[in-house]
Amino acid sequence: MKNTITFLAGLIFGLGLIVSGMTNPANIIGFLDIAGNWNPSLVLVMVGGISIAFFAFRYMANKKLTLFKEPLHLPGTTHLSKELIIGSLLFGAGWALAGFCPGPALVALGAGSKQAGIFVLAMLVGMYGHDIFYTRLFNKAH
């Protein structure tokens, strides 16, 4: 039951990315292009997502258990680190270069896009590059 819901959560999230237009890189770049012809659609995607998830997090904030009576796994870090900011800046630059972020790229790959496949492969290399080499090189705990 829980496994089915987890699968469906991913499926609905993915369908939401398609419906919202976020799997089309032109819409991402249209949003980021404030000096050109600005496409505000992404703002409404975030408003829609947050307006539901906000209440879900509020509801869970007081509870220590899920609806299946299991413990929650929420991030506990509150420290504003250098890595948080530099990593996000690098992420934002890559996001703007292709118009893809991880979720939409995986959905586009599922739809058979070869270009999304190239992006996803490079993204996996980047993830390995950080988790396996960078963290060891600089001895950063994750």
Place this chain on the structure above:
Amino acid sequence: MQLTIDWLHFTPGSALTGGLMLGLGASMLLLFSGKIAGISGILAYVIKPSHLFSQDAAWRALFLIGLISAGTIYPFIADLPPASIAASNPTLMMAGLLVGFGSRMGSGCTSGHGICGLSRLSLRSLVATVSFMAAGFVTTYLTLHAS
């Protein structure tokens, strides 16, 4: 500088509907599994060889299979909306490397920080979201208007 709106490509109805679905998917994962729908973190966990076949990899793999199959299933329901990718293959590779490395270093991406983190009023996620949007605005300006 005057802001001009691209009314031709502005799709408020589908953007809001799709956004609500993102919120629904993220809320389902939270309420029933107690987990955050952060795609980069989930993906980075399952691709680690040492996590293969682990219990913690199982729910992540299921969520990702659902996510990826959305792209495979959608064409059976309706026509996929057109997607235009302007980036060349080398640019896609560079972008992928930056997105992969940056999302790990920054502990999240558009889903984990932008939707889930802002929904739980996390200061870290607000800082991350402002940072990646700022970098996105600047990068887009440089690629489209500064040559």
